[in-house]
């Protein structure tokens with residue numbers, strides 16, 4: 723892993739001050755998929771999304787829903803089965819192929835014009851499109867805009883130095899009535915460097931507060947053996963609902 727450029731560096735992220743934060747490369751993420759270090763994947767889907775599905779959908783049907791850094795999240799199948807259109811982005815081709823295989827979905831594969839080496843995998847039914855490339859290669863011109871965003875394991879996975887770029891992309895993908903469910907993690911960042919990276923409340927406000935109403939809707943204790951092994955003594959998942967108050 724040392725050979726994969728995981729050189730620690732100081733980030734400038736507001737609340738984490740001068741704390742050292744690792745920079746995780748795309749190669750490391752690909753490696754995690756190869757060696758099955760994918761403890762983040764929830765085989766039964768995420769209980770918070772089940773609980774707040776009505777908030778995401780808000781009584782609407784036929785929505786376009788975005789899954790940034792989607793992995794092989796099974797929630798994409800749930801939503802497609804409900805008649806919504808799901809778009810995901812994931813750098814690991816292996817993750818995307820595993821998604822279609824494990825969900826028993828046939829798919830086609832096409833290059834993405836203008837993005838060298840990138841592909842889009844489309845379910846034969848047409849309601850799931852998963853882009854295989856870095857999220858930073860995409861824009862609203864390619865992806866369009868969304869009625870809902872499920873961001874779990876995504877903002878917390880990107881390097882803190884890339885948060886502003888990521889947040890601006892997310893804002894550009896929001897339809898006026900978009901419901902953006904954002905899940906962050908909270909823990910003592912002196913004891914673990916991430917990923918997942920600690921994203922303080924103040925950071926969510928500074929990234930999205932100019933254009934979004936931000937409501938913290940749930941804090942869930944997710945402390946388990948894994949977090950104990952990281953040297954932590956608490957670990958929370960914090961979910962926010964972001965809605966646009968003005969157009970970016």
Ligand SMILES: C[S@@+](CC[C@H](N)C(=O)[O-])C[C@H]1O[C@@H](n2cnc3c(N)ncnc32)[C@H](O)[C@@H]1O
Pocket residue numbers: 748751752762763764790791792793794795811812813814817855856857858874875876879
């Ligand atoms: C913590 S996992 C979360 C996956 C999924 N959201 C879930 O909840 O299971 C983060 C995912 O982001 C992918 N990833 C990392 N950097 C990326 C990038 N720049 N563009 C697209 N995907 C990326 C990784 O391969 C990994 O599957």
